[in-house]
Amino acid sequence: MSFTPEFWLILGLTLVLGWVLGLMSRSGGGRWKRELAAEREAHVATKRDYDARLAEADKRAAEHDRRIAEYERAREVRRDDTVVREGRIDNLDLRPGERIEVDADGNRVIRPIR
Template sequence: MPAFTTTEWAILFLVLLLGWLLGLISRSGKKWRRLYESERDARAEEQREHEVALSAANARIAELERGRVAPAAAGAPLAGTATSTPDTLDLTHDDLTRIRGIGRSGERRLNAEGIYRYSDLVALTPAQEASLEHKLGADDGYIEQEQWREQAALLDAGRQDEHRARFG
């Protein structure tokens, strides 16, 4: 094996390094460019799909809002029942969790029973109250004990400060 000087080793190393770099550049430049362009195109297509889905959802929301506002604008009175029905439901609801004793799961169960607004709770008769307690699995007298109707009346009237002072 021939003996190399330090300068020859340095030159040999530089030539090998230069060859390796040229090989990488000449062989893989197009490959990485193609991969980048395909990834960029896929991302652009995904963004277009999201924009189409978003515009369709916004159009559906606008359609539902127009349908909700039309009966109210016509002056059609809502039925005076204690619970909302699909015919009288205006797709908005009050935050029933503001009432002490009602959490998120309780609100979902009340919604399943057709109670969406504070006025629905205020309008409950004692018989409906007892039936609701039974359906919710609550103890007898729980609604009266937690004063749901009183709390709902305050919140329905927009007296949040008084509600906060009395019920926390």
């Protein structure tokens, strides 16, 4: 069977028409780009929210640490007539013949062993 020039022309036109119809009937070439852009924006917003929450948590932790330091400075124990911070009092801080007692006010006091 020999192919005539008209056959090649019809075959070419069919191919071009198929491409045109295929491009016209596709499901939106820019749709995936819009969805990708929306997904990127949502990711950026989520990351920004996460970073804000993390910064707020760090701020609360710093405030908490500051308050703990204030409480530790405020709590003091008397050693004879001198004032000693409670945080420094443990068994290693006691001199031989001393012990830690709790007085009537609930304060810890170092007293000699009798």
